[in-house]
Amino acid sequence: MARARIVDPEEGPRSKRGAILVAAVERFGGDGYENTKWSEVADRVGIGQTALYHYFESKAHCLLTIMRLELQRSHDQFVEATTGETEPVEELRAAVRSAFAVTEQEIRQMRILQANMSLLANPRKSEREETERVAARQLVQMVERDWTNLLMRGMAKGAFPVRDTHTLGLAVLGMIVSVWRWYRPTGAIPLSEISEMIEGCVVRMVAE
Amino acid sequence: MARARIVDPEEGPRSKRGAILVAAVERFGGDGYENTKWSEVADRVGIGQTALYHYFESKAHCLLTIMRLELQRSHDQFVEATTGETEPVEELRAAVRSAFAVTEQEIRQMRILQANMSLLANPRKSEREETERVAARQLVQMVERDWTNLLMRGMAKGAFPVRDTHTLGLAVLGMIVSVWRWYRPTGAIPLSEISEMIEGCVVRMVAE
């Protein structure tokens, strides 16, 4: 399972698309999307701001692309972590652990995704932006289904008490992703500890 | 305990500050802050856009005010719901239930708060905006402390197994507020059911 990388090998040899995405992740993740001037991203890459429009239709189009790539990665990583696991509780634990097995760049991407999630609610005027938005929305639903399906399988096997899988799945997912709103790599609590805490919480929540 | 109301009785009789806040909550909560033109809020109130600057220094200042008021209300409601309760599990249940005992306007305010939380991270250039931001930040910490303190009391009494209260508190709070990202009053699942589900989840998470 090839995870979605931010640098696409399909690009031409002198394309700066990957470099723009990397720079945008750094700036959007650091100071926030609204707080970052689109021209600053150009500066960081070492091109004029107009050159950005050769690769992205707009600043929002770049943001939506980052979000879509991160959602794709999250989904892929979930599938990678859970396939082969047959014991429901172990599958659940593996899914939670994989959600926290991320690089620093991926943490920034998760933060960008969470901070700008509401952008996916309303339609976009331009076509390419709308394409990315719809793709991202579908991936959100796919990730939600990843979790609800896992819970459903566990309930069907009798490993978890039967509850409304939709609400429970969203609650589990909501708790996990809420971490990216406050976690900073420089903070006092290491991510491994957070991961273990959340893993325990999720198991107790679901399995009684 | 007088809860923070969006319409402040301190205002002069012909002040439109309350009307602006109500209109802004409706528009920011409906289409999102970025998607809403500041002039649309003026139109809805029935004044020219320049008149808005008599009450708020900027569009962001208005948003920050809405967020601060909502945080104050959340905190007040938490205190109101938990005072007098001595049994830790019941206190926890009461706190969760109170978090979902909200009006439709308050739901919109919670949605606005959650969607724009990252605005509180970076300092603002203008003084009045910065004042609101700092006040909101402190209220966020106060609400976080409300939850961690509740958990600490429960652990001290032996009602909950001892765990890291900070991480656990943020996890509980994160799960609760994540509901406002997807819940819509028109949706299939009534809020009462969601509240019960989350209440159960929180109790199992914390109490083993």
Add this chain to the structure above:
DNA sequence: AAACAACCTGAGTTCAGTTCAATTTGACTG
């Protein structure tokens, strides 16, 4: 009814994001 503060406005400014019309670069072909 004079004074004054609260409230409001139309015209103009700013600035980040974006468009346009053209030019440069460099990989590939014959």
Add this chain to the structure above:
DNA sequence: CAGTCAAATTGAACTGAACTCAGGTTGTTT
């Protein structure tokens, strides 16, 4: 290795929404 062409880049101009300014109106107070 010269010529070709799409990919990549650019400076200058445009746009639109947030905001400023220099006054004008309203209504309360004494």
